[in-house]
Amino acid sequence: MGTSLPASAPQKQRAAQTAARRRRLLEAAVELAHEGGYDAVQMRDVAARAEVALGTLYRHYSSKDQLLLAALADQAGTLRNRLAQRPPRGDRPGDRVADVLRRATRALTREPSITAAMVTALSAPESEAAAAKREVFETLRTIISGAVDGASVPDLDGIVRVLGYVWLATLSAWVGGMVDADEMAADLALAAHLLLD
Amino acid sequence: MGTSLPASAPQKQRAAQTAARRRRLLEAAVELAHEGGYDAVQMRDVAARAEVALGTLYRHYSSKDQLLLAALADQAGTLRNRLAQRPPRGDRPGDRVADVLRRATRALTREPSITAAMVTALSAPESEAAAAKREVFETLRTIISGAVDGASVPDLDGIVRVLGYVWLATLSAWVGGMVDADEMAADLALAAHLLLD
DNA sequence: AGTGTACCTAGAACGCGTTCTCGTTGCCCC
DNA sequence: GGGGCAACGAGAACGCGTTCTAGGTACACT
Numbered sequence: 001m002g003t004s005l006p007a008s009a010p011q012k013q014r015a016a017q018t019a020a021r022r023r024r025l026l027e028a029a030v031e032l033a034h035e036g037g038y039d040a041v042q043m044r045d046v047a048a049r050a051e052v053a054l055g056t057l058y059r060h061y062s063s064k065d066q067l068l069l070a071a072l073a074d075q076a077g078t079l080r081n082r083l084a085q086r087p088p089r090g091d092r093p094g095d096r097v098a099d100v101l102r103r104a105t106r107a108l109t110r111e112p113s114i115t116a117a118m119v120t121a122l123s124a125p126e127s128e129a130a131a132a133k134r135e136v137f138e139t140l141r142t143i144i145s146g147a148v149d150g151a152s153v154p155d156l157d158g159i160v161r162v163l164g165y166v167w168l169a170t171l172s173a174w175v176g177g178m179v180d181a182d183e184m185a186a187d188l189a190l191a192a193h194l195l196l197d
Numbered sequence: 198m199g200t201s202l203p204a205s206a207p208q209k210q211r212a213a214q215t216a217a218r219r220r221r222l223l224e225a226a227v228e229l230a231h232e233g234g235y236d237a238v239q240m241r242d243v244a245a246r247a248e249v250a251l252g253t254l255y256r257h258y259s260s261k262d263q264l265l266l267a268a269l270a271d272q273a274g275t276l277r278n279r280l281a282q283r284p285p286r287g288d289r290p291g292d293r294v295a296d297v298l299r300r301a302t303r304a305l306t307r308e309p310s311i312t313a314a315m316v317t318a319l320s321a322p323e324s325e326a327a328a329a330k331r332e333v334f335e336t337l338r339t340i341i342s343g344a345v346d347g348a349s350v351p352d353l354d355g356i357v358r359v360l361g362y363v364w365l366a367t368l369s370a371w372v373g374g375m376v377d378a379d380e381m382a383a384d385l386a387l388a389a390h391l392l393l394d
Numbered sequence: 395a396g397t398g399t400a401c402c403t404a405g406a407a408c409g410c411g412t413t414c415t416c417g418t419t420g421c422c423c424c
Numbered sequence: 425g426g427g428g429c430a431a432c433g434a435g436a437a438c439g440c441g442t443t444c445t446a447g448g449t450a451c452a453c454t
């Protein structure tokens with residue numbers, strides 16, 4: 001396969017190919033997640049759709065959860081950028097945080113299968129993936145931080161961290177069927193107002 | 198086997214046997230969890246240790262997660278009763294809730310393998326088990342409620358629910374290797390004080 | 395040119411959750 | 425006291441995550 005490509009840049013060609021493979025793998029994972037959630041993301045199918053051998057998939061992502069977490073890190077970054085486009089509405093910090101959480105939740109619930117797949121990976125125990133999970137959590141906290149803006153409360157970091165926990169737990173509860181999307185949104189708004197107003 | 202037992206009460210005997218089997222299954226699950234966490238709770242081993250056929254295990258608990266959640270519901274109830282023995286210390290509601298959460302966390306981290314196994318089952322997506330998960334969550338909220346006692350804040354139920362979320366998320370983060378036990382305890386105390394004082 | 399090394403493919407193989415098959419046994423009811 | 429029935433035992437079988445094997449190919453260093 002590689003020999004059929006134009007050898008335009010004989011040096012970095014290899015690196016570009018593996019980067020393209022990684023991208024195809026993430027895309028395939030997201031597509032399959034879109035079609036059927038966590039269970040539909042089967043490693044053999046991901047590899048086949050990305051036109052990559054199964055062993056290669058495992059070389060890049062050492063488990064299914066790591067693969068989904070990498071995809072989640074992507075999506076979370078995109079979400080953060082998209083939310084940062086337009087500043088949150090509201091006078092009080094609690095209002096602004098509630099607004100940004102509401103918009104984020106709307107975006108996530110619009111793609112329930114993808115979100116479910118990724119949140120499942122996020123709440124899996126696998127401590128090998130702790131770093132990847134912390135990265136996602138960090139992005140969530142950044143999203144919240146950006147909305148707090150000028151709050152005049154002490155221990156702002158603690159508040160943001162607690163809100164991050166609540167966000168994770170409500171997402172997990174929604175994916176697990178414990179609450180529906182409306183309850184999740186309501187509890188998030190409640191937490192924002194309780195902690196910031 | 199049944200014929201070798203004394204036919205003392207020929208009517209309820211069957212029911213008593215199946216109740217005993219269920220108890221043995223839960224005990225076996227907890228023992229195996231104690232020995233090696235979630236992964237060590239293998240359905241074939243649970244069945245063998247409880248001296249029950251694999252199909253019988255699945256008749257009583259339709260999945261590994263349901264089995265562990267049943268065990269967790271047990272343990273959570275026991276924990277609640279044990280905590281209710283002695284009222285929490287502290288003048289302000291936040292202090293009392295922080296105290297009871299601290300004691301609960303100590304109890305849970307004293308048996309890390311068992312806790313990890315059960316929290317793993319709790320944060321698994323399986324929406325078949327939503328009812329079992331809600332029951333556990335309800336018990337956690339009861340534990341918190343008992344410590345709030347006479348707080349003069351509005352929307353007490355909401356605060357308790359949010360604290361329940363934080364508890365779940367910190368437990369899940371601890372099991373997933375995102376935070377250590379000290380951070381978990383600190384964040385729980387922080388949330389209690391932020392929300393109640 | 396030759397050797398090492400990293401990455402890749404194709405596919406078999408393994409482990410464990412889950413399901414299925416088939417035979418057996420005790421209990422209820424007519 | 426015989427027929428239906430729900431629960432059980434023993435074990436095979438299936439699905440999917442993960443690992444392993446046996447090669448094949450391009451780039452680096454000498």
